[in-house]
Amino acid sequence: MEHKKVTIYDLAREAGVSTATVSRVIAGNYPVSQGTREKVQQIIDHYNYHPNALARTLSNKKSKLIGFITPAITNPFFSQVFVEVEKSALEKGYSVLLGNSLNDREIEARYIRMLLEQQAEGIILLGGLINDSNPDLERVQELIAIQKRTKLVMINGSVEGMGNCSISTDEAAGMRLIIDHLVRQGHRKIGLIGGVKGITTTDIKVSTFKAELKKHQLIFRKSWQCYSEYSIEGGEDGFKQLMSLNKEVPTALIGINDMVGVGMIKASKRYPNQHFAFVGFDDTSLAQTSSPELTSVRHPYEELGKRAIEMMEANAKAQHVMLAPSLVVKESTVKSINRV
Structure with missing residues (x-):
């Protein structure tokens, strides 16, 4: 037999035992006589046989x-x-x-x-x-x-x-952390950019954003909340949309995630005379490498x-x-x- 083609059937044939006996020797947790075990093990070692992983799965129902x-x-x-x-x-x-x-x-x-x-x-x-x-x-x-x-x-x-x-x-709790932080920083005009309506993570953040503004007696302006996907490009587009629709703009902008946050920072550089605070969500590597580094909600x-x-x-x-x-x-x- 060629080593690369050896199967459990070949081992059983050479040892003069059933395939079930070979399987018991390999598993090591079923009773097999000492003499038979040693004989089968010698043949297994000779051919450096390793049982097929899928076959083991089918027998013990554990694929790992x-x-x-x-x-x-x-x-x-x-x-x-x-x-x-x-x-x-x-x-x-x-x-x-x-x-x-x-x-x-x-x-x-x-x-x-x-x-x-x-x-x-x-x-x-x-x-x-x-x-x-x-x-x-x-x-x-x-x-x-x-x-x-x-x-x-x-x-x-x-x-x-x-x-x-x-x-x-708890992404609602994350949004509450953001609003509390921005309010403590003195912001009264806060916007939210990014996401897609009908996606639960976005819907949770948007509804919490509105509720938190109300709790802090801040005004929610529809034009300061822009849906613009989840990408860096979406952050840029959302920021441009906000700037084009409003004569008065927020002092702080929240990105639905870090990619949107980075996109907003990138787009804001075209407006050197206006300055904003930016917050992201997820605290990924993007938040740590952006310029400036992006304040962000971190998942555990x-x-x-x-x-x-x-x-x-x-x-x-x-x-x-x-x-x-x-x-x-x-x-x-x-x-x-x-x-x-």
Whole structure:
């Protein structure tokens, strides 16, 4: 026999035993006579045989594989969460397969099929469908069907009626931290840029923003709240839109995420005579490398990753955990500001 082609059937034939006996010797936790065990083990060692991982999965129902599906790994928030999930998974002996769906439903479905075929012990979802305020019912039914075959854990999102585990950062609390900070800095004119209406994370931030302005007896101006996606380009476009629509502009601007915050800072450089305080959301590497460094709400990334894996291992079918964020204050709100 050639070493590269040896199979469990070849080993059984040479040892004169059944494939079940060879499997018991490999597993090491089933009774096999000492003589037979030694004979089979010698043949295994001779051919340097390693059992097929999928075959082991089928026999013991444990693949130690977890899927992680997100629509845009280029989003630094998504990538930072993935890093922490992977760290925690590796510590527990799992492998993580990353599925970057590129916001494409077919690509997402392909990854899910692949994970189910490989007997993945669970799938973690971040972004996409689980952030829709009114998710497509057909896709919800697809998720329910998937959940009957493997465990689903959702990060920073949920789907009503799913009854699965989810973990989120309290983004409403994050927005409250921002408004409190800006008010203490003396700002009375505050705007919010970015996001897409109908996405839960955006809807939560916008509704909390309005409520906090009211609580602090500040005026909400519709033209100071602009939807403009989640990218750096979206931040630039939203800032330009605000400047074109208003004779009077805010002294402080909140970006729906760090990418939008950086885009606003970039666009503001075209207005050297007007100065603003800027705040982002997520405290990713962008917030730390922008100029000025961007004050931002930070997710408890390590805890998100750790708890997501714990949920994957837990027997509980439905559990939701909400984690507290923090505000990391940097240059963009503490420098001297000319209030217009």
